[in-house]
Amino acid sequence: MKAEIQKIVDEIHTECGEEPIRLMEVCGTHTMAIHRYGLRSMLPSNLQLVSGPGCPVCVTPIHFIDAVLQLATRDDTVICTFGDLIRVPGSSASLESEKMNGHQVRVVYSPVDALRMAIRDKHLHYIFIGVGFETTAPAVAAVIEMARENKVTNFSVACAHKTMPEALKRLAADRQIQIQGLICPGHVSAIIGIQAYEWLAKHHNIACVVSGFDPGDILVSVLMLCRQIKRNECVAGIQYDRVVKAIGNTKALALMHRVFEPCDSEWRGLGMIPASGLAIKSGFRRFDALYRFPVKVKKSPTPSGCICGDILKGIKTPLQCGLFAKECRPDSPIGACMVSSEGTCAAFFKYQVVKSCA
Amino acid sequence: MKNNTKIRKSHGSGGQQSHDLLENVFIPHFRNSYLSDLEDSAVLEGWNGNIAFTTDSYVVDPLQFPGGDIGKLAVSGTINDLAVRGAKPLYLTAGFILEEGLEISVLDNIVRSMAETSKQSGVKIVAGDTKVVSRGSADKLFINTAGIGSVPENLKLGAKYIEPGDEIIINGNIGDHGLAVLLAREDFGLITDIESDVNPLSSLIRKVLDADVKLHAMRDPTRGGLASTLNEIAQLRSVDMYIDEDHIPISDTVESVCQLLGLDPFSIANEGKALFFVAPDDCGRLLQILGSQPLGVHAARIGTVRAGNGQVVLNTRIGGNRLIDMPLGELLPRIC
Structure with missing residues (x-):
């Protein structure tokens, strides 16, 4: 494996020339893989990998966390969340600290687990925290449909789902950022396909390649991007073609569109981006936790010194x-x-x- | 009648019920003259050289897990802490904190497991104590063990003897214990064959010491795993450790489960592993000795100590470099 990898690295050194090249990854799993395998230490010094807004937890605004914390302090609710949200600080507490204060917070590995708990225990209302991109949104949509079919009344979702295309357009239009290529997210693209990247390539001359998650996948994607940039032929390519199809997953998209509709959404660090979030449609409103249990939260300022x-x-x-x-x-x-x-x-x-x- | 099978507050009173527990559970399993004398302390005989002395408490949840239980863990853990200092473990004490309502049969099984593990290593449990707390004040059963062993006076073994150039060897796969306990506790819907590596290492280490290899130090990478132990020593000695990811022994299952759950196998606890820091010219011989023992069949050289300033550098399996940092916070609670 090392020899194959070295071959790709050598090709990258040949293809990337001497001009500075900035590539951005917009997927937390890519960010982790790049660090875990020490990829930066293998790349030419003029090739810079920068991390974009690829971690859904990171881009979730503080006021949403504050809203969830208010839901957590109710006596009649149980908050169900993926583990990565549990330590995220709101303006004065976190789900972890509320749990220590005796409030009911459970870590689940799938939204279905939350629904199952609700069906088993009718006395409490179970709220699943829907944070994530197009990767997780279809599963949450499926659970909301299941809850409706099974006439479950003690289950709802606090929804802060976000979608990638509009955020990428915002980044591409920002003159400060100046990236030549995008390592596109493998899982998100499996759902949405490559349409959004074709737009970026065409309108902003940004090279795009959808990448898998092995270190070899990422390096091949970097090589494909370097080649596009060298030839100045920006297109939307797919390295992760064993999983991703150009049209995406139409079934999952249809499911998402049945339950959610686009809404303006605030991204921590990036601000409000029109049509970059998903809201639960009115037909499913009784499964919208923030509609059923309205909360009032103040907008919190960015902590001072934080960049x-x-x-x-x-x-x-x-x-x-x-x-x-x-x-x-x-x-x-x-x-x-x-x-x-x-x-x-x-x-x-x-x-x-x-x-x-x- | 049914209540006689459970631990009651009176079992910790020091009266008849305490005595019954001692006679019916502890003494039959731990049987030795030090205990059956029922004195307030054991007077231990036959010392050569220096004394190694250590203690540890065990609160693992669940009490039983694939590959072991809290009893085997409580004995092995303390034996290993003595053994990696080059001591011959000789005597242990055992303190029990029991939750009211615990099934006596559960306690009996655990005490039996402690007796078996200590016998296997030629160690005697010579003193003990039992306290019972109200239901809810403790979770089923906690154990504290303390242990002493004898160390030859002239033995030069410890982190301070580690030198640049030393090779770093481990006696087998990493990550088994932490994951076995985690999977036994949490309902991930995963069925695996992962078993804890919990085992006393005294016999294995004795073989190494008897062979007189140029061994400079040993450490057992328990809580915090390899990452914690290597960083601790690197910082203490102001040396760098260069580790080859390719050479670190790890089972495919542990590797896959770690990926699935987003865990770092370098930070996961081991309970039957030791790191050996050895002079380079004796590295081959040490690997041969370890490889010939049941607890060392997967032994491997995983890296080298170099002059530096306290960093642990991983050469990743694809040829990149990154730092292995000290694990932060409690990754997996109550695994030992």
Whole structure:
């Protein structure tokens, strides 16, 4: 395997020339793989990999977390969430701290688990926290349909799902960012296909390749991007073709569209982006936790000194942040990018790049 | 009648019921003259050299897991802490905190397991204590063990003897214990063959010491796994450790489950593993000795100590480099 990898790395060195090249990945799993396998240490020095807003937990705004925390403090509710959300700080608490205070918070591995718990225990209302991109949204849509079919009345979803295309357009239009290529998210693309990337390639001259998650996948994708950039022929390519089809997964998209509709959505660090979120349609309103249990939350300011917005855009790296690894650490995160294990700052913290290895 | 099968507060009172528990559960399993004398402390004989002394508490949940139970863990853990210092483990004490309502048969099984494990290593459990707390004040059963062993006076073994150039060897696969316990506790819907590696290492280590290899230090990578132990020593000695991911022994199942659950196998606890820091010219011989033992069949050289400033660098399996950092926070609670 090492020899094959070295061959790809050598080709990248040949293809990427001497001009600076900036490639952005927008998937937390890619961010982690790049760090875990030490890919940066193998690439030419003029080729820079920057991390974009690829971690759904990181881009979830504080006021949504605050809303969830209010739902958690009710006596009649049980909050069900994926594990990566549990330590995320709201403006004054986290689900973990509410759990320690005796409120009911359960970590689940699938939204179906939350529905099953609701069916087993009719006395309490089970709220699943729907945070994620197009990868998780279809599964949540399926569970909402299942809940309706089974006439479950004690289950709902607090929905903060986001969709990738409009956010990518926003990044592409931002003159500060200046990326030449995009390592496109494998799982998200399996659902949405490559239409959005074709648009980016055509209108913004950004090279796009949908990548798998093995280190070899990522390096081949980097090579494909370098070739596109060298020839100045930007298109939407698929390296991860064993999973991703150009048209995406039409069944999953149809399911998503039955239950959700596009809405304007706030991205932590990027601000409000029109039509970049998913809201539960009115026909399914009784499964919308924030409709059933309205909460009032104040908008919280960005913590002072935090440069997560610039990090999410790939303008700065965590090492340029004054809080990084000092006040802001994975066990006491301040900024969005440190809270999830797939956030850029958490990845930098865990797998710091080794500058010189003998 | 039914109540006689459960632990009651009176079992910790020091009165008749306490005595019954001692006579019916502890003494039959741990049987030795030190215990059956029922004195307030054991007077231990026959010392050569220095004394190694250690203690550890065990709160693992669940009490039984694939590959072992809290009893085997409580004995092995303390024996291993003595053995990696080069000590011959000799005597243990055992303190029990029992939750009211615990089935006595559960306690009996665990005490039997402790007796078997200590016998296997030629170690005697010579003193003990039992306390019972109200239901809800403890989770079923906690154990504290303390152990002492004898160390030859001239033995030079410990982190301070580690030098740049030393090779780093481990006696087998990493990550088995932490994952076995986690999978036994949480309902992930995964069925695997992962078993805890919990085992006393004293016999294996004795073979190594008897062969007189140029061994500089040993450590058991328990909580915090390989990542924690390597970082601890690297920082303590201000040396770098260069680790080859390719050479780290790990089962395919552990690797897949870690990927699936997003866990880092380098940070997961082991309970039957030791890291050996050995002079390079004796590395081959040490691997041969370990490989000939049942608890060392997967032994491998995983890296090298180099002059540096306390970093642990991983050469990844594809040829990249990154740091292995000290694990943060409690990754997997109550695994030992």
